[in-house]
Amino acid sequence: MSKETIIISAKGRSLGRLATEVALLLRGKNKPDFALNKPGDCVVVIENIKEVKITGRKFKEKTYTSHTGWPGGFKRVTMEQIASKKGLEEILRMAVSGMLPRNRLRKDHLKRLTFKN
Template identity: 45%
Template sequence: MKTYSPTPEDVNREWFIVDATDKILGRLATEITNRLRGKHKPEFAPHMDMGDFIVVINADKIKVTGQKLDKKMYYKHSNHPGGLKEKTLREMLEKKPENVITAAVKGMLPKNRLAAQQLKKLKVYAGSEHPHAAQAPTTLDF
């Protein structure tokens, strides 16, 4: 028996839409990451981008457990002395709720160039409107 190795012609990408209303952030990000990588497919290969396109709507209506709204911090640095900036999850949800889901998914992807390619297939929107109706995404429930 020979080992199967997929080729780029074997990749079959689909479009899915996920409603993030009342979903827990970490559990939602885990499912999205598996779909972006293509781990749900039997022909999965870790060295290839086999995943699907994911459109997330209502990103501003996610839920978190415990006191994460005030205690979970997001950091960025300007590369200048004293340039460390921090925001709480509550502040991030008020300004750019799309970045919360994107950051959670990005942290679960492998740290390589393939992850950047897979992250481009994630489309996150704060409201229920999205410009991807032409792709006819199917609804995905977790």
């Protein structure tokens, strides 16, 4: 079974709208043979991720939070810090991950998201 490759350009596109389109394609909801219990069969390639549009003051002010489970383990990091350490690819990957169902297929879906600059 060969996987279909879908190439999407992020140039001038809003981060959230791009993430919703990618999440739908990764799940396979654009196919007539969509099934909830099976991963989609396409690979999504994102081009020009450096030119994605982030509106307002989100780049400096949006925070991502996590907790280690230990006392004092509350971590807070901004979008700007993530972009400088891991790149804009990680921000889009986190946005798409939040739009996918939280089940066993999530890792399979995210493995088929790739980036090309």
